[in-house]
Amino acid sequence: xxxxxxxxxxxxxxxxxxxxxxxxxxxxxxxxxxxxxxxxxxxxxxxxxxxxxxxxxxxxxxxxxxxxxxxxxxxxxxxxxxxxxxxxxxxxxxxxxxxxxxxxxxxxxxxxxxxxxxxxxxxxxxxxxxxxxxxxxxxxxxxxxxxxxxxxxxxxxxxxxxxxxxxxxxxxxxxxxxxxxxxxxxxxxxxxxxxxxxxxxxxxxxxxxxxxxxxxxxxxxxxxxxxxxxxxxxxxxxxxxxxxxxxxxxxxxx
Numbered sequence: 001x002x003x004x005x006x007x008x009x010x011x012x013x014x015x016x017x018x019x020x021x022x023x024x025x026x027x028x029x030x031x032x033x034x035x036x037x038x039x040x041x042x043x044x045x046x047x048x049x050x051x052x053x054x055x056x057x058x059x060x061x062x063x064x065x066x067x068x069x070x071x072x073x074x075x076x077x078x079x080x081x082x083x084x085x086x087x088x089x090x091x092x093x094x095x096x097x098x099x100x101x102x103x104x105x106x107x108x109x110x111x112x113x114x115x116x117x118x119x120x121x122x123x124x125x126x127x128x129x130x131x132x133x134x135x136x137x138x139x140x141x142x143x144x145x146x147x148x149x150x151x152x153x154x155x156x157x158x159x160x161x162x163x164x165x166x167x168x169x170x171x172x173x174x175x176x177x178x179x180x181x182x183x184x185x186x187x188x189x190x191x192x193x194x195x196x197x198x199x200x201x202x203x204x205x206x207x208x209x210x211x212x213x214x215x216x217x218x219x220x221x222x223x224x225x226x227x228x229x230x231x232x233x234x235x236x237x238x239x240x241x242x243x244x245x246x247x248x249x250x251x252x253x254x
Contacts, residue, residue: 113158115215118185120161120252123196123234124221128155132231135244145242146195146235153200153230155221160194160249161186164211168204172197175233176224179204181212186252190238194245197233198225 115121129149137144163181172178175197183192200222206212223230236245 113213113215113217115158115213117162117213119214119254120186120249121158121215122249122253123157123160123194123232124149124151124155125158129221129232131246134246135242146197146233147245149221149232149234150229151221151231153220153222154203155232157196157199157218157221157232159212159214159216159218161214162212163194165206165208166193167195168207170201170204172225174226176227177201177204177219177222178225179206179218191240193237193240195233195235195237197235198222198227198231200224 114125129151132148132150133144134147135144159181161181161183162185163183165179166182167178167180169178170176175195177199178195178197179199180193180195183194186192196218198221199218200220201224203220203222205217205219212218221230221232225233227233234245236243236248
């Protein structure tokens, strides 16, 4: 009974060990395979791709409009541009003022005359002026060669007789804005001309070569040139020699 019993016990132990080990082996292999497959799948599902450009794109460089390389040069460039802008603005303003003056003169040149062709009149309407310095009045180093008709700036001035414009100038010596007319119809054997000086800026309504009739609007009283107040400086010349204009007017006004 001893050996048989020992064998039975050993057999029972072996059977028990087998019963326990076989399920472990049966379940262990598939689990390991499943785990390996799952890891690979997860790696594939979560794989990341890195795309590297074959050529790098250079950033766009923004350059200044200035070519200067020092603060002083930059300041000089800015000052130059500002001066050019101011000059352009001044030129535009002057052009606008000249255009406005020309438009005003054009409108006033269409004013009706205050005389008939062939008539001789005073250069201003009676009551619109006061006679001031006359012919021969003392001046520094010379004599006054005309008759002044003092009046407010803007008072109209008219041609004293039919004639043609020989001078229409903005700066005629000390006379400032000036018009000179030649009067062939009044001359006879002599050349008679009249001068209208110190006229207002931009008011001259006639140009060189234009012919006018007695009483035609020429411009406005001003204070341009060498003068202390607003007035018309009027001269009469016979063969380019000044004579007393007031005496001449008194003798010839019809």
